[in-house]
Amino acid sequence: MAVNTFDLWAEQRGILPFKPLQTGQVLLVNEPCFLPYECASCRLPERKDIAIGAQVIIAKSLEQGHNPLVQITDGALLYLNNQVYTGQFNLTSPELRLIYNGFGWQVPNFSATDTQNAARSGIANFTASGSFTVPAGVSEIVVDAKAADGGGGGGAYAAAYPSQPYAQSGTNGGSGAKVKGATIAVSAGDIIPITIGAHGGGGSAYGYWASSGGNFSFVRHGMDGGDAGITQVGELIRIEGGKRGRGGQGALDVPPSPIATGKAGTVLVNNTNGTAQDGEDGGGGKGGGAAQHRGGNAQSYSGSTGAAGYVSIQWEVNA
Structure with a gap:
């Protein structure tokens, strides 16, 4: 069990006792907290509730792939690994100790000079989804946004003897629209919802695995993929995700009609000077392969999930 592994690890390093947390719980001040495998996220305390020099100590399960999300509250900055974070980050190290320096969080070996430089x-x-709070001293941000892709359709399955089977692969989903290099005037303390x-999820295939021989006829259509959602930055950018790929069709003797790929997502709103670009038809999740079985082994496959969307915000403190 992951907790037992952690117990031994924590005891060897002298960080016990610790307080196990549940998903979404606020980290305790000056008390070691443990994020078990079932805990997907936690939150740093709000600055109004803590004093300069307050610490949080976080340890996580050593279970493989457990990288819980740590949410940074009320617009605070976090200085970690020579980077500045706001909003959230994933905890990948087994243990992390953070100190509140009066306006943000830093690791103990992060000097005051480092903090001032990093804060720039x-x-x-x-x-x-979340929100971005504009840090102090910032009057302009640069935004890149990309909507998610649609999922690919599942492949069809067709088997027949002595007829001729026909089966189509699923089509690709469409890719999402994007806006790049949007320079936006802001004021410190502005909260921008994201x-x-x-x-889009991949469409299921029938997935049947047929063996050779026998008199039979058998047709199954693939399922459509899923549409991707809309990505938005305040009222400034609104971009559409790619549309679903179609599931392949199966038939006997007569080939089915061609099926269309998923449509591209479009830029719905761009109240910025950024470069707007619609997605591409068929540029998203891949369609699953079909299976045409007549006397041999064959299997159809599900479509792939579309790529996730994102928003990236960069800033610099005024000189």
Whole structure:
């Protein structure tokens, strides 16, 4: 069990006792907190509730692939690994100790000079919906936004003896629209809501694995993929995700009609000077392969999930 592994690891390093947290819980001040495998996220305390020098100590399960999300509250900055974070970050190290320096969070070996230099610029990457609070001293941000892709359709399956089977592969989903290099005037303390639309799921195939021999006829169509959602940056940028790929069709003796690929997402709103670009038809999740079985082994495959959308915000403090 991951917790037992952690117990031994934590005891050897002298960080026990610790307080196990549940998903979404606020980290405790000056008390070690443990994020078990079931805990997907936690939150740093709000600055109004803590004093300069307050610490949070976070340890996570050593279970493979457990990188919980740590949410940075009320517009605070986080200085970690020579980067500045705002909004959220994923905890990848087994243990992390952070100190509140009066306006943000830093690791203990992050000097005051480092903090001042780091605070002059930063980047915030959003792969889930949230909000961006403009840091002090910032009057302009640069935004890149990309909507998610549609999912590919599943492949069809057709088997027949002695007739001729026909089966189509699923088509690709469309790719999402994007806006790049949008320079936006802001004021310190502005809160900009960020919406990240979901990516489209891949359509299921029948997935049948046929063996050779026998008199039979058998047809199954693939399922359509999923449409991707809309990604939005405040009222400034609104971009559409790619549309679903279609599931392949199966038939006997007469080939089915061609099926269309998923349509591209379009730029719905761009109230910025950024470069707007619609997606591409068929540029998203890949369609699954078909299976045409007549006397041998064959299997159809599901379509792939479309790529996720994102918003990236860069800033620099005024000289």
